[in-house]
Amino acid sequence: MHMQRIRVVKEALDANNTIARANRDDFDRSGVAVINLMSAPGAGKTTLLERTLARLEEWGTSTPAPRVGIIEGDVQGSLDSQRLAEFHVPVVQINTDAGFGGECHLDANMVRSAIPSLPLATIDLLVIENVGNLVCPAEFRVGEDHRVMITSVTEGEDKPLKYPLMFRACELVVINKIDLLPHLEVDLNRLLSNIDCVHPGVRCMLVSARTGEGLDTWCEWLWSRVRQQAILA
Amino acid sequence: MHMQRIRVVKEALDANNTIARANRDDFDRSGVAVINLMSAPGAGKTTLLERTLARLEEWGTSTPAPRVGIIEGDVQGSLDSQRLAEFHVPVVQINTDAGFGGECHLDANMVRSAIPSLPLATIDLLVIENVGNLVCPAEFRVGEDHRVMITSVTEGEDKPLKYPLMFRACELVVINKIDLLPHLEVDLNRLLSNIDCVHPGVRCMLVSARTGEGLDTWCEWLWSRVRQQAILA
Numbered sequence: 040m041h042m043q044r045i046r047v048v049k050e051a052l053d054a055n056n057t058i059a060r061a062n063r064d065d066f067d068r069s070g071v072a073v074i075n076l077m078s079a080p081g082a083g084k085t086t087l088l089e090r091t092l093a094r095l096e097e098w099g100t101s102t103p104a105p106r107v108g109i110i111e112g113d114v115q116g117s118l119d120s121q122r123l124a125e126f127h128v129p130v131v132q133i134n135t136d137a138g139f140g141g142e143c144h145l146d147a148n149m150v151r152s153a154i155p156s157l158p159l160a161t162i163d164l165l166v167i168e169n170v171g172n173l174v175c176p177a178e179f180r181v182g183e184d185h186r187v188m189i190t191s192v193t194e195g196e197d198k199p200l201k202y203p204l205m206f207r208a209c210e211l212v213v214i215n216k217i218d219l220l221p222h223l224e225v226d227l228n229r230l231l232s233n234i235d236c237v238h239p240g241v242r243c244m245l246v247s248a249r250t251g252e253g254l255d256t257w258c259e260w261l262w263s264r265v266r267q268q269a270i271l272a
Numbered sequence: 273m274h275m276q277r278i279r280v281v282k283e284a285l286d287a288n289n290t291i292a293r294a295n296r297d298d299f300d301r302s303g304v305a306v307i308n309l310m311s312a313p314g315a316g317k318t319t320l321l322e323r324t325l326a327r328l329e330e331w332g333t334s335t336p337a338p339r340v341g342i343i344e345g346d347v348q349g350s351l352d353s354q355r356l357a358e359f360h361v362p363v364v365q366i367n368t369d370a371g372f373g374g375e376c377h378l379d380a381n382m383v384r385s386a387i388p389s390l391p392l393a394t395i396d397l398l399v400i401e402n403v404g405n406l407v408c409p410a411e412f413r414v415g416e417d418h419r420v421m422i423t424s425v426t427e428g429e430d431k432p433l434k435y436p437l438m439f440r441a442c443e444l445v446v447i448n449k450i451d452l453l454p455h456l457e458v459d460l461n462r463l464l465s466n467i468d469c470v471h472p473g474v475r476c477m478l479v480s481a482r483t484g485e486g487l488d489t490w491c492e493w494l495w496s497r498v499r500q501q502a503i504l505a
Contacts, residue, residue, distance in 0.1 A: 079312050079313040079314060079404070080312040080406045080427055080431055080434070080435065081312060081424070081426060081427025081428050081431060113434055114407060114434065114435060114437075115433075115434065115435075115436060116433055116434055118430050118433060118434065119434075141407070141411070141437070142407075143376060143405065143407035143408050170407070171312070171406065171434070171435075172376065172405055172406075172407060173313045173404065173405075174347060174374070174375075174376035174403070174405060175376050178374070191314070191426065193314060193424065193426040193449070193452070194313055194314025195314050197351050198313055198314060200348075200349050200351060201313070201346055201347065201348065201349055201351060201352075201404070202313065202347060202348075202404075203348060204347075204374070216426070218455075219426070219452065219455055219456075222451075222452055222455050223452075224482065249457070
């Protein structure tokens with residue numbers, strides 16, 4: 040019985056990869072760079088995106104700035120979508136409790152269902168904000184080019200060792216809420232060393248979405264992904 | 273195909289409930305009060321348990337204190353078990369990535385596999401520290417008497433609205449890290465109001481596991497659950 044269960048999961052993952060590939064082809068045809076943004080609940084995904092979109096509006100007044108679209112994944116509700124729609128970018132909400140059985144992650148099929156609602160021809164960068172969870176989102180490709188995670192310093196130094204798959208699945212680890220470090224008993228060097236232990240050499244970026252520290256570096260990284268996609272297209 | 277998927281999940285949940293009932297019977301026969309402790313990653317479950325066990329050691333020098341056992345659920349590793357074993361209590365580690373397929377939650381069958389390693393006859397209180405996740409752990413009973421969640425103020429005020437099942441599943445919400453409130457833009461009253469919105473009347477407890485604020489109230493609540501179990505047994 041246990042073997043059968045493993046087989047079913049394997050088939051589900053294979054179907055997911057097939058659909059993820061189809062999503063990726065659609066994004067590639069439109070020249071859209073796609074980021075799958077993951078973290079634990081409350082690590083600051085939406086706040087970082089708010090600051091990113093605000094910075095983009097500033098840049099847009101002087102130079103052409105990338106046009107952003109958002110897919111927002113939540114079990115229930117559309118609070119984050121409402122926050123991001125304030126920035127006049129296209130936002131599509133996926134609720135995983137409606138028709139998907141209350142899933143704790145986005146999968147490729149859910150993202151596929153959102154694609155028709157996205158103006159792919161008029162955006163350069165699509166950010167998919169996953170459901171807040173450090174386990175399952177890392178197991179499901181959704182058609183992204185890049186996987187990024189946020190870990191907040193308030194979560195402690197041990198998270199890479201306890202949720203290694205998530206830290207290994209991502210090419211960039213954004214370490215958020217660094218403005219709180221003076222008020223915590225968290226050893227930043229130990230956190231960095233634990234990340235490097237489970238994913239040697241992975242890029243880490245220190246950010247405070249609240250104060251704006253590190254925001255330029257993060258935005259530059261995003262824009263370079265957009266330029267890379269434009270060259271490949 | 274979609275209907276079939278729903279049916280399979282239903283059967284799995286029913287099997288889980290059957291095993292959870294068997295676990296509960298075992299715990300009841302031994303007169304052990306059982307707490308299922310859940311939260312997002314890094315909300316402070318283990319730190320709160322460390323402080324609880326330390327307080328218990330202090331109490332034990334003057335009055336008979338409840339004897340505690342721990343089941344520690346993690347995807348991988350035994351960091352938290354090691355921290356708690358320092359307090360000379362029985363700790364059993366369940367790793368959900370070994371033989372369970374990397375699950376993001378504990379289920380009744382996993383807990384059942386841990387029971388033979390627990391000295392049920394010589395403990396009064398069993399705390400099951402679930403995998404850090406605000407979604408799936410709430411869907412699986414494991415044989416507990418009481419479900420408790422921790423939400424950290426650093427996670428923001430909106431979590432009850434985004435993860436309502438978890439907040440509804442618990443009879444006590446411990447609001448942790450309140451020592452950080454002066455450094456956050458978080459409105460505690462809005463958090464309390466959001467909790468009451470999804471679970472009207474649920475008890476909330478303000479705690480700082482770091483400074484010890486609220487720890488007496490939390491320990492009193494735990495001990496009253498033990499006394500209640502002793503009366504019922």
